[in-house]
Amino acid sequence: MARRPAAVALAVALLLLLLPAPVAAAAAAAVGVNWGTMMSHPIHPSAVVEMLRANGVDRVKLFDADPWTVAALAGSGVQAMLAAPNDQLESLTRDPRRARDWVRHNVTANLNAGVDVRYVAVGNEPFLKSYNGSFINITFPALKNMQKALNEAGFGQRIKVVVPLNADIYSSPENKPVPSAGSFRKDINDLMVDIVNFLHANNAPFVVNIYPFLSLYQNPNFPLNFSFFDGATKPVYDQGMVYANVFDANFDTLVWSLRKAGVPDMRIIVGEVGWPTDGNKNANVKYAQRFYSGFLKKMAKNVGTPLRPGHMEVYLFALIDENQKSVLPGRFERHWGLFTYDGKPKFSIDLRGNGKVNYLAEVKGVQYLPSQWCVFNKDAKDKYKDLPASVNYACSNADCTPLGYGSSCNGLSHDGNISYAFNIYFQTMDQDVRACSFGGLAKITTTNASQGGCLFPVQILSVSGRVVPLIFLHLSLVLLVSVFTLL
Known part of the structure; x- marks a missing residue:
């Protein structure tokens, strides 16, 4: 969704901090990042772009074409994949003029402004089984209309239309x-045969999202070590090929599928690959660091896979945690970021493939709300009367996923669970004093409420000038069961 900075003074102050700097040397492999913006308190896009440049990231994959975000890429030297989301597929299919308008507003205008647009994604994982076929009949027509619109605008040879697809296809x-x-x-x-042959005819790549973490998450019997790249598990043998990790096996399953579809030499881009750091027993910093360490070493060596040795183009998922993402796939869905909500790196990695493991450069100029927290008031009268409803309300309107089983705050006490729920709601509401009442059950404190490995965050000052309401009711029934076991 489009967001605009409302606080002009703040925007100016931030921009003054963002003096042009040369883009750092690119990594040995073509490693980009997915930049999602589904958070209640977005960081200024210009500050994010400067962070990308400081870390040598020269390509991003977006999930829309939000003008505020895309404009920040102008003149940066960072290549962009723009996207028409799934909710636009029907209109793009129904009326070719919509595709021409989309290209004019999002491609032509941005190219003229200095944005290096390389790809246009039509939809995002539209054939997921969980969508129950909602986009099956409209994705290919939308793809063809978008390609035609790009051709008519004179960009067909320069900018490629793609459809990012999940590996469940x-x-x-x-x-x-x-x-x-x-x-x-x-x-x-x-x-799929029609789509891949159309893409191939237009010299466009196949974009696939591969998640070794999901193989582990969806199958309790899946061998943990097969998710990583350190050779700590028994390999799989297939027609003379040796597979020591699930990423290679998954990628080459796609290669075989493309062969059988008649396009054996089709170029493949990995549109999303990564590991979450919270929201599940296997989603943590330790495993994420292990995954990225092995994966990035593999990318730097340009070894490819058994069937496709050599250079690969990949986009890590994701850049920054997004607290407004749907958790229907799992509570981990809001914790894929290499960076925390406030633009700080979660762990050290060798992103450039030069053998130096360091923490990535953080986002500069991020401002925080006051150092205060909202916690459970143990002295409240009738404190247990409305407690379940209050916690339910807080977690239905803010992100309580760290409280789930196996998550970073799962070990909190009875009172700690309540305090976390109250505080995350308080922070989400920009520390409005009315958001720390709950009928007298809560109080504001200046003592850091964080406990052990469980961070009670202080929210950042949102440069969008507003807080987007969080409606997380689909989470409550699952998450609150685990919370209330401790109440």
Whole structure:
């Protein structure tokens, strides 16, 4: 959704801090990042772009074409993949003029402003099984209309139209779980054959999102070490190929699927790959660092996969944590960021592939709200009367995912769980004193309420000038069960 900075003075102050600097040397492999903006308190895009440049990141993948975000890329030297979200597919299919308008407003205008647009993504994972076929009949027509619009605007050779797809569009049978047995899903096989041949005819790549973490999350019997790249598990053998990790096996399953679809040499971009740091027992900093360490070493060596050795173009998922993402896939969904909500790196990695493991450069100029927290008032009268409803309300309107089983704040006490819920709501509401009342059950303190490895955050000053209401009711029934076991 579009966001605009309302506080002009703040914007000017931030921009004064963002003096031009040369882009650092690019990494050995083509490693970009996914930049999502589904957070209640966004960081100024210009500050984010300067952080990207400081870390040598020269390409980003966006999930829309929000003018405020895209404008910050102008003249930066950072390549961009813009996107038309799934909710625009129907209009793009129904009326080709919508595609022409989209190209005029989002491609032509941004190119003229100095944004280096390289790709236009039509939809995002539109064939996910969880969508129950909602976008199956409209994705390909939208893709063709967008390609035609780019051609008419004179950009067809320079900018490629793609469809980022989840790895659930292909698989191998259970009785033969090896890459060579892979093919596209039966329900979309004919459609996928049409799409990949269309993309190939236009010299466009296939964009796939691969998540080793999800293999582990979705299958309790999945071997943990097969998710990583340090050779600590038994390999899989397939027609003379050796697979020591699930990423290679998954990628080559796609290669086989493309072969069977008649495009064996089609270029592949990994649109999303990463590891979350909270929201699940296997989502933590330790495993994320282990994953990225092995993955980035692999990218720097340009070894590719057994079937596709050599250079790969990949986009890490994701740049910054997003507290407004849906948690229907899992509570970890809001914790994929390499950076925390306030633009600080979570762990040290070798992003550039030069053998130096360091913390990434943080976002500069981030301002915080006052150092105060909202906590449970143990002295409140009738403190247990309205407590469940109050915690329910707080967690329905703010992000309580760290309280879930296996998460960073799962070990809090009875009172700690309550305080976390009250504080995260208080911070989300920009520390409005009315957001720390709950009928007298809460109080404001200047003593840091964080406990052990559980951070009670102080929110940043939002440069959008507003707080977007958080409606997380679909989370409550699942999350609050685990919270109330301690109440």
